Amino acid sequence: MAVQTAAPKETGLAPVVEVRDLVKRYPSGTTALKGVSFQVSARDFIVIIGCSGAGKSTLLRCLNRLLKPTSGQILLLGEDISAVSGGCLQKVRRRVGMIFQQFHLVPRLTVLENVLAGRLRFQNSPIPHTLSLARIFPKRDLEHAVRCLAEVGIEDLAYQRADTLSGGQQQRVAIARVLAQEPDVILADEPIASLDPRSASAVMNLLREIHETKGIPVLVNLHHLDFVKRYAKRILGMQNGRLVYDxxxxxxxxxxxxxxxxGSCDTAWEELPACA
Structure with a gap:
């Protein structure tokens, strides 16, 4: 299937992210990405769709450099981040906000402490793991973290342990942590897959509001096609490692x-009418 491109051309707007001929080949020999190219501007709220195994998660993990591409380029605000390592790699990951399906919170820490972890990019020295994050961050970071919690509607839970929250509340904490990073772009890998419909809508509404109010581009992997139609400004369709729709x-x-x-895909076909 040849790529079908219908994305509007941006004029006078430099891309936040630019992907050029991206290839990712695993040691097993599987090629998960095959020459993927596209640009992301501040105006984009992108939903990535495709079968399980199409390359969606691999793509996001390359964009935030959890995975190193085999070849090709990833430019973040014009800077090539494709092969950075060490301290430079850590800085890149802090500039690229990542929201996961399973939240990735520290269960024994409070909500506020989990959000403060997003401020680590602004610290000049390593944080001792034996100390409470809330006791070592400056007042301005504490105030910023509380504002982030207020933006996602859970500031009243700041001092509650993360493992006492519902799934929807935990995902809000994860979003607040990303906000605390002050990222250049936000990536979300199946952020609503484990949530009930009401919580899923709340999370997607939050991501859309953040995008619209802060001008931060968002890329989200989704399987629920009804949510795709409701929230996407732009869609990237992946098939067998290739970008086939933009x-x-x-x-x-x-x-x-x-x-x-x-092809070999266990898609919930009963959701297809929502795209008709």
Missing amino acids: GPSSLLEAELVERIYQ
């Missing part, structure tokens, strides 16, 4: 969805 959600009709998901 365009607005308004053009994503049932026939095109079926072509993107064709």
Whole structure:
């Protein structure tokens, strides 16, 4: 399936992220990404769709450099981050906010302490693990973390342990932690997969609000096609490691969805009418 591109051309707007001919080949010999190229501007709220194994998660993990690409380039605000390592790699990961399906919070820490972890990019020295984060961060960082919690609607839970929260509340903490990073771009890998429909809508609403109010581009992997139509400004369709669709959600009709998901894919076909 040849790539179908219908994304509007941006004028006078430098890309926040630019991906050029990205390839990722695992030691097993599996090629998860095959020459993927696209640009992301501050105006983009992108949803990435495709079968399990299409390369969606690999793509996000390359963008925040949890994985090193085999070849190709990733530019973050014009800086090539494809092969950075050491301290430079840590700085890149702190500039790229990442939200995971399983939240990745520290269960025994408070909500506030988990959010303060997002301020580590602004610290000049390593943080001792034996101390409470809330006791070693300056007042301005504490105040910033509380504001981030207020933005996601859970400032009243600041001193509650993370492992006492519901799934939806934990994902809000994860979003607040990303806000505390002051990232250049936000990536979210199946952020609503383990949530009930009401919590899932709340999380997606938050991501959209952050994008619209702060001008931060967002890229989200989703399987729920009804949510894709509701929230995506732009869609990237992945198939067998290749980018096969790049365009607005308004053009994503049932026939095109079926072509993107064709092959060995356990897609919930009952959701297809939502894209018709």
